[in-house]
Amino acid sequence: MAIRQLRTAFASQLQPGQPARLSAGPALAEPGGDYEALHKQLKRLFNAKPGKGYGRFSDDVATSPFSAWLRDYLEDKQGFEALTDRLFGQWQELLTGCQEEYQGHLMLVHEALADSDVAYLFVLETDSALRFDANQALDGTEVLSLSRLNLALRIEIDAWLGNGESDNPLTIIRGRGTGEPGELFIQLCGFTNQVDVEKETLTFMDAVEAFASQSDEPEKAGQYRARAYDFCKEQHALGEPVAIDALSGYLDEDRPEQFKQFASQEQDLPENTVLHPDHRKVKKLVRIAGSGGGMSVSFSSDLVNQAVYYDRENDALTITRLPKALKEQLKWYLEEKG
Template identity: 80%
Template sequence: MAIKHLRTAFASQYQPGQPARLVAGEAMQEPGGDYEALHKQMKRLFNSKPGKKYGRFSEDLGECPFSAWLKDYLEDKQSFSALTDRLFGQWQELLNACQEEFDGHLMLVHEALADSEVAYLLVLETDSAMRFDGSERLDATDIISLSRLNLAVRIELDDWLGENGSDNYLTLVHGRGTGEPGDLFIRLAGFTNNVDVEKETLTFLDAVEAFAKNSEPEKAGEVRAKAYEFCKDQHALGEPVEIEALSGYLDENQPERFKEFASQNAELPESGVLHPDHRKVKKLVRIAGSGGGMSVSFSSDLVNQAVYYDRDNDALTITRLPKALREQLQRYLETREE
């Protein structure tokens, strides 16, 4: 990982209806050191965030000019400093009309990876901390939060501008509770949602389930487990699921088998890429439910082995109880008997 360019600006809007305040730092080239460490942590938070959205830049350049400015910078028609001057200026204008209080550091990073280039636009939040000053008096200060990231967008530059570009080169983190500033950030980034994650999750689950049922009975559980493992690993990397890569992972001896099966039995996108929600994909390997004061969760492999469901009586029988659960039940019953 190597940061080519980075710049930050602190923006605040404490009195809605009044001009927002913005203080920009200098544009830095290959800052290294602590900046690399900070960006690495922000990437970890970005990749781990559930519920990300996928899309592309809005075609309304009058309303969302960031993509045009970014393209000019990448084509050496303007400097990174000029690009960020424009970007920060628009952010301040958007916050001028914001009716909610806001403060945060806007950071734009252009990063070169081993085989591609990406850009990140993030809002860094702050946490309060206490310290002793030089006179040993307690003082409150603000520090960058290394555990929260609620507004960010990643731009896959090669997928956007390359000859074989993807239709979904933007990945958005839009946390709950960000309110109007969150909506303004989406407008600043020019993000347009182009992927129905819920639909693609169902497509993924249906394709894997059908393939598992079509496999040898003793290998069905292995298929589900490997599909979930692959999806989880992709989520950790912040990457979608490529059907061709998944197919090879599920069966190294016949790497095309799942791909061919899925193309015939599921409505796959032309790109051959899905963006399933890894939380819902967990249904492949776990059965869970709660309600009426009860919460039950167990591996799907235990059905008809240690967990038995009686459909006629709507009853669940569990054998081989976990040791901790057995001990809790025994203590509870002993207390009731006393």
């Protein structure tokens, strides 16, 4: 990992109706170890954050000109400092009209990877901390949070400029509770959502379940479901979508073409399909769970119709082969009641 350019600015709007304040730092080319470490941690938070959005830049550059400024920078029509001057200036204008109090750091990073370039726009949060000053008196201070990230944008530069295969080169995080500043951040980025994550999650699960169900071997079917979930979870950790072609090779290394051919023929999913499933919901492929009314039930999906039977007409669940610990608790409870 190597940071080509980085710049930060601190903005505050503590009196709605008054101009927001902004103080920018210098543009840093290849800033070095401490910044690299901070960026690495922010990327970890970014990749681990659930509920991300996927899309592209809005065509309305009059309202959201960031994409035009970024393109000019990448085409050497302006420097990084000029790009960030414009970006920070717009952020200050947007916050001036904000009716909520706000303060925080905005950081733009241009990162060069081995095979592509990526840009990140982070809103950094702070935590309160205590320290002893020179007179050994407690003093309150603010430090950067290394555990929270609620507003951020990632731009796959090659994919955006047409050198990649992705139709959705932008990935965005907007956490709950970000309110109006969160809306203004979306406007600053010029982000347009193009992916229905819930729909793609169902598409992914339906395809995997149909493929697993065609197997005559229950153990093999369970392995397909488990590997599909593991692959989805690994891709989420990397901050990457799920490509049907790559998933096919992962599900069955001996027959890497099998799943993608099945998905293409039976599920109308072309072999070059890329999906963005929510890994939390995909877990239902391997684990069925629910709670309510004083009851909590969880079991492997492989046990359905093997040790767990559901009667839809009577809405009843029959469980055989009870775990030893559960049987002992039941016996003790019934003996005590008896």
